Amino acid sequence: MKKAIRFFTLSFIIAVFTSCSSNPNSKNSTLSNKDPLSSWNNVTSKTSVIDFVRAVTDKNNLRFVPVEDRIAVFDNDGTLWSEQPAYFQLFFAMDRIKELAPEHPEWKGIQPYKAVLENDMQALAASGEHGLVKLVLTTHSGMNIEEFSESVKQWISTTKHPTKNVTFDKLVYQPMLELLQYLRNNGFSTYIVSGGGVDFMRAIVTEVYGIPSEQIIGSTIKTEFQIVNGNPEIIRLAELDFIDDKEGKPVAIQRIIGKKPIFCAGNSDGDLAMMQWTASNQQPSFMLYVHHTDSVREWAYDRNSHIGRFDKGLDEANEKGWTVVDMENDWNIIYPNDVK
């Protein structure tokens, strides 16, 4: 159970659901429309990425990397979309509990369900790690894969973020969408490698990020192949399988991709192991950390945050000269479509 805490940190519960205003319009962007990274200001992080991509795609450059080895891995929560005031998947789990509650009258008297139903965050916190895992397993299992996918799609299309007042899929970072596309245009395979549940992400992000299901790697619960009424089904079981966080990330990258990445993007200490793994590539590699510095347009947090803690990773990035994006100064837009 120890590792389960990585899946959904307990601390989301005490995160403050702060409201915030935003200023999505560009500041000091002087780039033309043809700029592939037009939501990035003309800063070092941007020019470093472009210099790297130009080098590894140029056959005459000593740093050239063949297409088949141009593997890029991206964390999701806090790197491609927001993760405050709690991981979006946790909002889904809590909403599912409320949706399923009529079929489970007993939940009114059992933690952690009672806490969710009564919006009692203190009691939910008191249920501890064990309670949170119970929540996730309850809401993510006991159905086949199509039913689960449908329930996520239904939720994402109808539920709004508590402070941003848009559906959660609108809270993706426009500069990162451009970066994904720019890398793909240059022959990179862009993978998500996230602590989030793989099937939760697949139901949402293929369309949003343009990443096919086979390039989405995440945490998994156990599943089982069964013939149900003559039809083959894959049933989701209430048992953790693999937690794709911290040291789990390079392990999953090796098991599923089987190649060391040459590009890695993340935002927290949970991404440090895959950064180190990428940095150890004998081919040229690029490590990019997104630093949440914008308290006005997004959220500002790092070393002391319970969600997306960025402490050891920040030290190592500074020490090793990895690229750190300052969201406030480096990005002229945070979200697409002027989300405030």
Place this chain on the structure above:
Amino acid sequence: MKKAIRFFTLSFIIAVFTSCSSNPNSKNSTLSNKDPLSSWNNVTSKTSVIDFVRAVTDKNNLRFVPVEDRIAVFDNDGTLWSEQPAYFQLFFAMDRIKELAPEHPEWKGIQPYKAVLENDMQALAASGEHGLVKLVLTTHSGMNIEEFSESVKQWISTTKHPTKNVTFDKLVYQPMLELLQYLRNNGFSTYIVSGGGVDFMRAIVTEVYGIPSEQIIGSTIKTEFQIVNGNPEIIRLAELDFIDDKEGKPVAIQRIIGKKPIFCAGNSDGDLAMMQWTASNQQPSFMLYVHHTDSVREWAYDRNSHIGRFDKGLDEANEKGWTVVDMENDWNIIYPNDVK
């Protein structure tokens, strides 16, 4: 431990190391050089495959399938290369034991190592499933991923098959190499989904089949990310992780690819679940079983074989009208380069 028996069936031990001659030259092939499946005789299995591929790639056909959904999955042992008189990975394990023996003088007195060192197949059989798993874990763990890959490459380039007298990588089926290429030329992604170890396969088959590491799915042992003398490494542990056989195959397909295949090739009951899974696709799908009928050029075995048993699968293929390749009659060549 029950599932471990699927990884390496006990029965290889009693398989007869029969010698055989071959007749690799074409019989009644009347096809031109431009035929993408020129090693296939002009038989129903071949025309069915071609009809299917033409339909799903033709935008004006009702059976059209978009490129992103053209997922093809292939078993490896007995489907893409031979698996007699024992799975090739087991020869590797036994050879590794002999290679490592000087560092382990105690093995002379401990089963199953003693049996391997003395070529005592009866004693090896007596060590049972537990003994076989021990063999595999001993020889596939305790090193980092690069060292393991190197040991496999070294073995495959130097060790010859006991009766065919060529290195094991020469025992791939030429007609299946053509089928893989034909599917890829028509926009299919061709995956291996095998009970064999994923890193064992990756060290060999990317080059042989033209399949990149990220499209090779197999059984896994647990691994761990460690910083060793300042360098990140992934270390292979002596613990089974996932057995990619039988019901495990559709489970792995869903977990890693996240899409139901439209094309599935296998040769044994171990492939039946992924055949059923593919057949349940709402899009058009094609199920192809390779039937080992050629006792002269390859090996003939099916319902009563301990390796690659093809019994329930054969019944279901006949019942449901899936395509069954008769190796003796349908293929004018078995192996490339006139291997006899």
